[in-house]
Amino acid sequence: MTMLRTFRAFAHTLPSLSPRVVREPLRPLVRKMAASTHAPVLKQPVKLACIQLASGPDKAANLARARDKVIEAARSGAKVIVLPECFNSPYGCDYFPSYAEQLHPLPPPPERSPSFAALSAMARDTSTYLIGGSIPEVVTTTTAAAAGGAAGSTTTTTTYYNTSLVFGPDGNLLATHRKVHLFDIDIPGRIRFQESDVLSPGNKVTVVDLPGYGLIGLGVCYDIRFPELATIAARRGCFALVYPGAFNLTTGPLHWRLLGQARAVDNQLYVVLCSPARDMSATYHAWGHSLIVDPMAQVLVEAEEGEAIVSVEIDGAKIEEARSGIPLRDQRRFDVYPDISNGEGVKFEDEGQV
Amino acid sequence: MTMLRTFRAFAHTLPSLSPRVVREPLRPLVRKMAASTHAPVLKQPVKLACIQLASGPDKAANLARARDKVIEAARSGAKVIVLPECFNSPYGCDYFPSYAEQLHPLPPPPERSPSFAALSAMARDTSTYLIGGSIPEVVTTTTAAAAGGAAGSTTTTTTYYNTSLVFGPDGNLLATHRKVHLFDIDIPGRIRFQESDVLSPGNKVTVVDLPGYGLIGLGVCYDIRFPELATIAARRGCFALVYPGAFNLTTGPLHWRLLGQARAVDNQLYVVLCSPARDMSATYHAWGHSLIVDPMAQVLVEAEEGEAIVSVEIDGAKIEEARSGIPLRDQRRFDVYPDISNGEGVKFEDEGQV
Secondary structure, three states, rough: OOOOOOOOOOOOOOOOOHHHHOOOOOOOHHHHHOOOOOOOOOOEEEEEEEEEEOOOOOHHOOOOOHHHHHHHHHHHHOOOOOOOOOOOOOOOOOHHHHHOOOOOOOOOOOOHHHHHHHHHHHHHHHOOOOEOOEEEEEEEEEEEEOOOOOOOEEEEEEEEEEEEEEEEOOEEEEEEEEEOOOOEEEEEOOOOEHHHHOOOOOOOOOEEOOOOEEEEEOOOHHHHHOOOHHHHHHOOOEEEEEEEEEOOHHHHHHHHHHHHHHHHHOOEEOOOOOOOOOOOOOOEEEOOEEEEEOOOEEEEEOOOEEEEEEEEOOHHHHHHHHHHOOHHHHHOOOOOOOOOOOOOOOOOOOOOOO | OOOOOOOOOOOOOOOOOHHHHHHHHHHHHHHHHOOOOOOOOOOHHHHHHHEHHHHHOOOHHHHHHHHHHHHHHHHHHOEEEEOOOOOOOOOOHHHHHHHOOOOOOOOOOOOOOHHHHHHHHHHHHOOOOEEOOOOOEEEEEEEOOOOOOOOOEEEEEEEEEEEEEEEOOOOOOOEEEEEEOOOEEEEEOOOEHHHHHOOOOOOEEEEEOOOOOOEEOOOHHHHHHHHHHHHHHHHEEEEEEEEEEEOOHHHHHHHHHHHHHHHHHHHEEEEEOOOOOOOOOOOOOOEEEEEEOOOOOEEEEEEEOOOOEEEEEEEEHHHHHHHHHHHHHHOOOOOOOOOOOOOOOOOOOOOOOO
């Protein structure tokens, strides 16, 4: 396990509200905090771990390796564990169809979705919340042929998604998130990738309740470039934004860490980016560098490129401290611009989801 | 003049659309660019300069020093020049009232606003666009006393703002921006500052046309923490976001550079942050580190803490290159979340502005 501690936010403790302090002349901070009506978004401290998994072409081996690492993270005290994007398979348009599993109708039997079964068992056996990175998902729909077709003929449509599955400590599925923004980029001479050649997008913002702790916002990889998802999740009360993601050797050094810190500084919560380990023998070279950012946008832990577990105890008091110190939440000017988190324009349900 | 070049984005040139290229099998990038209907947001390359000015308590000396530096920047070829927040005065609530100038009704005569006159002359004499940092502004309104007051008595209200003035090469005022988000923070043991003890906020998003070049979005300092202003300005077609700002020795190292890069990575345009030089004999210690970020979020130039001019030629092709390579503009999912730049919720006029 490689754990690279980078730099830390300066440490503060919240001022005590003991009688001694209260008898003193009312200090501005105390006045502000007493006036605060903000409930804590993280109900208790929790150890959070990212598993920067080394996956290969053998799905069964990937699932077994993921299980070993989840157990290792749980033994070290992690209660919320994150796996990477496409942790069960190689990442690439050529691979999505052959590795895809049919999840719906939920829950799928193990023979239909071995990855679902494996994730559920990992969460249950370790009594942890498990954000199961993402897996390629397939949906096959059969409809009656259009008028003019032969009587009784049908049309079959196959659709693929990049889907994240979240399980609770009882092994039950809590939420799914299909990647909303497909990774279609073309930086000449560096990288071209078109997920939309194969995949279809999800159609919702995903906020997941982890009972006992609070809410997290969930996106997959390229979703992090679209700050709306993060803003909405944060304003709906999340304590963390979690992005399983596989950046690459072009966009990784340019933007991976920056985007993690950007979402943290604007939203004042924890941000968790979990990448696969780098495999230079694969067709896609993941950046690695899984990291956890605190509510003051400081990187608390960051992996290098190899297989690793990075973990840290996160604390709701740090969120409150950031938000009390720099009280953006009370200073936004929704009389000058709209509040994107508010109103009917935000979709929390995927109406097209099968 | 200190000019610190940090790291650069990898350089690309846009593919030629010469007949030789067109005769080749249609490459995806060419197909995309041919389909692009996006007009260039920066019409021609332009050299942009930030003046990290050393100001002191003598307003006339500050204005003279600013003039010298603007002339120096213009002589080196800069056509768009930015001064820092409160460039004409020390920064602090104790100073705002005594340094404030009455701008309205516009344009003020020189004796009413020497800073307005000085900025106008600098822009005209150098034939440059000048974003005049910000200055403390005062508005005095006199109204008839409420019923019950003595006949003929009046009530005078004095309001202060932190106001940026933008001038064109003819010396005419193009726009004003009153800081929308006042700098009220309290990080225990580090810094407490409450602009709202003295200042009132502006009430609009400011987008300014610099004829011949294009649009810029303008905010003052703490405005940068509120991404809505940047998002709206970018989606309205700006080529740069300009923030005169005075971060400090706590928030500077934590967030100054990060916020500049965050606004660039999400909006794919140039971001310009112009600070005063650091003066440890002043009551407020500015961070310095004026910088210019490119549309791939790489810092092109960055000052240290002393007086400096940092400048760089910026190019609309780099904006188009970033947006073609990572085409966020075409990938946003306004069916899943609203477009904050669209609709009646955005105020471009300050209805209360005197």
